[in-house]
Amino acid sequence: MADSSTSGELAASLRSLVSRMAPGERLPSSRDLIERYRVGPGTVSRAIAVLAAEGAVVTRPGVGTFVAPRRSRTAAAGDTSWQEVALAGREYDPGNATEAASPPPEGGVAMSGGYPHESLWPARALGNALARAARRPDAWHRAPAAGLEPLRALFARTAGGTVTAQDVLVTGGGQGALSMLFRAIAAPGGPVLMESPTYPGALAAARAAGLRPVPVPMDDGGIRPDLLADAFGMTGARLLYCQPTFHNPTGTVLTPDRRRQVVEVARAAGAFLIEDDFARHLGHGRPAPPPLVDDDPDGTVVYLTSLTKPASPSLRIGAVIARGPVTRRLLGMRYVDDFFVTRPLQEAAVELLSTPAWDRHLQALSGALRERCATLAGALQRHVPDWTVTRIPQGGLHLWVRLPQGSQATAVADAARSRGVFVNPGDRYFPAEAPGPFLRLNFAAPADLTELTEATTRLT
Template sequence: MSDSSSTATLVAILRAEIARLVPGDRLPSSRDLTGRHGVSPVTVSRAFALLAAEGAVVTRPGSGTYVAPRRTRAGIDVPDTSWQAVALAGRNLDLGDADGPSGGLPDGVIAMAGGYLHESLQPTRALGAALARAARRPNAWDRAPTAGLAPLRAIFARLAGSTVSPEDVLVTGGGQGALSMVFRAIAAPGSPILVESPTYPGALAAARAAGLRPVPVPMDDDGTRPDLLADAFAMTGARLLYCQPTFHNPTGTVLAPARRREVVDVARAAGAFLVEDDFARHLGHGGPVPRALVADDRDGTVIHLTSLTKPASPSLRIGAVIARGPVMRRLQGMRLVEDFFIARPLQEAAIELVSTPAWDRHLRALSTALRERCTALAEALAREVPDWTISRLPAGGLHLWVQLPPGAADSATADAARAYGVALNSGSRFFPSEPPSTWLRLGFAAAAGPAELAEGARRLKVAAGADR
């Protein structure tokens, strides 16, 4: 019998014996077990080590091995995983929550947190029909190309601008995964990454998970300040900038036309990549949407990220990276290492969805609904909490960026709001370093409608009073 099978057999025997004992009971000694089961002392040592790692036993040098205390949760034995604190030491990711709660909210809580559409705003019927048609396509369940299906790559290229070709597109599993992949592909652990301040918390989480150091670049009403951006590149030697030029999360800012070319030029002069997160291109409120930075980029400075998730459904995890040159080959190589390809049925469903008139109708209806909700929430806040200052009424996106009055703490306000049945995001998590003042991000797309947003504002008035 091999050593591994002997160890597994002994572990099974000891588990059965442990089940009959109570915490604190002593197990047979190594000598007893070697004689009783005809195994070597090494096999006994390995078996005890495995059981200790599971939390089933505790070994006391010079005394023996004992049944460990049983931790229970709802009547179910829970192993002791405290040993993992030692095994994981040295890498504290501190990821937090990328963009709001991952699960559903309790009944009665009004959703002003997170970054997804309420079910009533999602094209549910069109999605179902698209998925049904996709499943009937020839070869729908075959392996997809690493870069993505050609028709879907062509769609993303056309959305980005006439200068982008399908060969510049890599289909991804949504925007967040693409963000993480791009950061890890470009910058080595320990490197600086320049980010707007404030910025999307999911980008900060992805950067820190990749071992990068986020360095803030201040913004004003026209977006990223090119002068301070150039200073940040010079001081840090960074080779990577992450920004959201269109309907910035959380502020709603649109990078001014005069600055759009200048920001790209500053990055190019520094020999750096500019990662353009274009998550909100389909979330405009009815006005013109600026041309993507990548559309005017000729030398591969801009890496463009986009996704169908935000304007459609949280579960339509389909996005794209647009890049040119060696960096695209590197990204394709990472795709092969990580997951080979994006599930073909989902890609086929995305093609079906965006190729029908129903998609255009959905985007027009969504634009109107977002504008109405944005206005409704802004008016309700002005009425109920007039000392809260809305930074701007955004022309796109899903959120209002609200400054609290002096002396108010964002975390305490968020906790008080939750106690009164409103979930929102405290502003400090959007800053890569100390925030200059106190902010909240309030979403208007995840609630059921304008009436619920008005009720949320009334609850916030009570919560704000209780917090004082």
């Protein structure tokens, strides 16, 4: 085995070896494995750890590694039908809001999902930040319920305006925080106003909280304040969920005049406005407008952001910014739900955001997203000219594409899948009936520009 062999390859070789050995039989020593497979001690340790986690071997420090007793892989099938009765009366239907977690099959190209390809993650900076965080003497101490003070200050600085660290609650990413906000602010059975279209994860979280999503139409300037006022008046809603900057899925940015109007409409209705600013760090070169919470001293806006999109799906660190009694309620829910966000991850986030490497990463990410967006838009125009890109966004990860009238978005997505390209049909993004056939295409998910262009040719 060559020096470049990975611990995964060694684990596969050892797995084969173990399958031919008897339970209780001792594996070759680490020194023997190093010599036999020509790998380093660390590679051997990691491979043995993998097999131990699988239950294939048992390690005895100072003695050796032994084949574990064989376990029966067959078990009598249980009868879980009783759960249908036990769960009756508490409806939970996330619909098709969940994103595919597994990578596409070999040869397939993902243009679905909500994250950039791993090549766009700041892998080295993340590793260095985590290593530095782990060396802190208090890294494994209990974290404050509201989050580490330095991290809260960093999020407050990003929001700008009069926001202070005391207004910030650190969360375990954005999705869980969104679920918490819906449960904390609105009563089950009540309405929640949402842009149409909107983020499917928000629709799922609202429905799981027992809320009733009510669509408010958008145009090129974002959500329409006049129809928003009508919706508040007709439904009596006390909550609006919106994405004013680089909206998912359309990429729309709420116009400057409407930004103030939307907050004023919500305030006049005595309602909260959840501002989901998930794409704050996903701009394509131009500065993003300031958040709505930047100019909201009265606590109408509850602000939500996260580091998972620009950094990594596994950096589950986000923040909620709120003022007034709702802050105490959210902190109370933290004590009920999970006490605090794991401290090592918070420490790593502080390390990451405090270094020049983070700014360099954001600059590189901005250029890469801009290039990918232009590449996909141009390829679509060449290969599927009857598809209409609704806008070239100035930020975010997606293009929102209108299909020819009479098309069925699900059928088009199924046909693309049969050719090895995975896309999101647009029906899932609407709180009610879709006004037409749409697709959402993630230009950040493919491995590179070549794969992105190749995927587009398969859509024809």
